[in-house]
Amino acid sequence: MKLPSLKSLAATLLAALSLGAQASSHREALAILNEPCADNTDTYAWVSNGAHDKLYLIMNFNPLHEPGQGNQGLRACNGYRYEFHVGIGDSLKSKVVYRVEFQNKLTPEAAPSPTDPLGGGNELLWQLTGGTETMKVTRLVPDERKNRRGDDDDDDDDRRDAVLGKDLPVLPNNHGPQTDRLVYGLGPFQGYNSPDATSREVGLYDQPFVDTYIHSLANGGRIIAGQFDDPYQLDEKGIFDLVNLARTDFLPFNVPGARRPPAEDVFTGFNIFSIALEVPITDIFPHGIPHNGVLHANLTDSLLRVHAKISRQETQTVDAKNIITGLRGSGKFVQVGRNALPLFNAGLVGTQRQTQYLRSSPMKDVTNFGADILYPVLVRDAEALGIYAALGLDAPTVAFLKGPRVDIIKAINLNRPIPIADGFTGDVITLDAAIDSSFPNGRRLGGGTAPNRHQVNVNSVLLSLIAAGNPAAGLFKGTEVNDKDFLPRFPFLAPAHQGLLQGHGGINVPTEPNIPLP
Numbered sequence: 206m207k208l209p210s211l212k213s214l215a216a217t218l219l220a221a222l223s224l225g226a227q228a229s230s231h232r233e234a235l236a237i238l239n240e241p242c243a244d245n246t247d248t249y250a251w252v253s254n255g256a257h258d259k260l261y262l263i264m265n266f267n268p269l270h271e272p273g274q275g276n277q278g279l280r281a282c283n284g285y286r287y288e289f290h291v292g293i294g295d296s297l298k299s300k301v302v303y304r305v306e307f308q309n310k311l312t313p314e315a316a317p318s319p320t321d322p323l324g325g326g327n328e329l330l331w332q333l334t335g336g337t338e339t340m341k342v343t344r345l346v347p348d349e350r351k352n353r354r355g356d357d358d359d360d361d362d363d364r365r366d367a368v369l370g371k372d373l374p375v376l377p378n379n380h381g382p383q384t385d386r387l388v389y390g391l392g393p394f395q396g397y398n399s400p401d402a403t404s405r406e407v408g409l410y411d412q413p414f415v416d417t418y419i420h421s422l423a424n425g426g427r428i429i430a431g432q433f434d435d436p437y438q439l440d441e442k443g444i445f446d447l448v449n450l451a452r453t454d455f456l457p458f459n460v461p462g463a464r465r466p467p468a469e470d471v472f473t474g475f476n477i478f479s480i481a482l483e484v485p486i487t488d489i490f491p492h493g494i495p496h497n498g499v500l501h502a503n504l505t506d507s508l509l510r511v512h513a514k515i516s517r518q519e520t521q522t523v524d525a526k527n528i529i530t531g532l533r534g535s536g537k538f539v540q541v542g543r544n545a546l547p548l549f550n551a552g553l554v555g556t557q558r559q560t561q562y563l564r565s566s567p568m569k570d571v572t573n574f575g576a577d578i579l580y581p582v583l584v585r586d587a588e589a590l591g592i593y594a595a596l597g598l599d600a601p602t603v604a605f606l607k608g609p610r611v612d613i614i615k616a617i618n619l620n621r622p623i624p625i626a627d628g629f630t631g632d633v634i635t636l637d638a639a640i641d642s643s644f645p646n647g648r649r650l651g652g653g654t655a656p657n658r659h660q661v662n663v664n665s666v667l668l669s670l671i672a673a674g675n676p677a678a679g680l681f682k683g684t685e686v687n688d689k690d691f692l693p694r695f696p697f698l699a700p701a702h703q704g705l706l707q708g709h710g711g712i713n714v715p716t717e718p719n720i721p722l723p
Contacts, residue, residue, distance in 0.1 A: 287304070295623045299347075304342070433699060513543060553581060619645065
């Protein structure tokens, strides 16, 4: 068998093996287990087709929320700074930062008495308390008069800021029919004393209601934040049983030793907290996108380098007087989470460095994590599992896959003349604003051949890129559809699953005392 054919087989194999990190980082690091508010699962960045006059940025965090779970539901996280960092050209240095900060307020009141009216802090459910959830949006740019060093972009003292919006209401949760009527005012309510159960069975939380929480910003952009359907798909049940793949994961190759299908999307029915931001491209390129509409593969002047960052104050002190978080923050703000490319921390970075990744800047990724990309550990694991042997790959091909894989680094840099060095190559979404976005040139949400499909199967494209150096190879497919249809316009996210009648609940009758056979 010729080496190119072997490499094609290897590409399919590595795509299958990498599935566990396909396009997301849900709970990917040990430190993130203690800080779900900083668990940034997916980041999206793309320009509008045609004129490329809009940049869309989406950040998802605080994942795996069962819609009906917990009295407080999925709330905005106080005390954190959620930021989109945008670099320009071949440099990772942030030229524009969009910061979102949330604030929940609840007015304290005296202990209950027999004459209390409905509402207030003594109510058991947040919806009835009168508590508010709002956000502030700030745009930050470097202040060259202050930043004489030019070596770091994480110091707020070196930035000028402009508030784009404040006290903007956050989209409330989709609890169920009674909340829709009694709290959101979406329809008439009839109590239990009525024989009509409509007020308890028919939800009114819909897209027009969601749209009322899209807010205009001072720069001509728009924003919405709140609870949405998690747009990610993955067969985690098999992946976390030490990469226990289904036979369909290996198509078109026949591997009888793989488990019987189907592979299931474990995120079906789960919600997540999302921030969706629409930015006029003139906010980034005030004089217009260089050579807009024309691809210049040897230039970097129209490139955007995007990553998401989450910070909080360094010291967190228990404070019973803070009825929202129970904590009081002090000291400087420090990074506790970040995310950009699908797969990076979850599938390339080793466990012992995954927390370091969350605390570090893309500016130092070559030094900190270069070896993780050059020598993918998943290849070694594949060999141990016998998958290479099952596909008939020979020793030279396996050796090629083990690295060094400079081809992966060049590909995520879109094969542009970007130095493989700190400050230039790192975990960012690189997109050419002069042309339409298509992963790995940016990453968009939805926009596929069907309403519940993404523009491309990021899992297949990314892993084809990693394994074969060709994002269009169309190798591994996996789970390709979402459990809800995406919106074909801003904010593109599907509305949240309802707490009462959707999600993962069941009656548990009959019980299953034994693990059933497939």
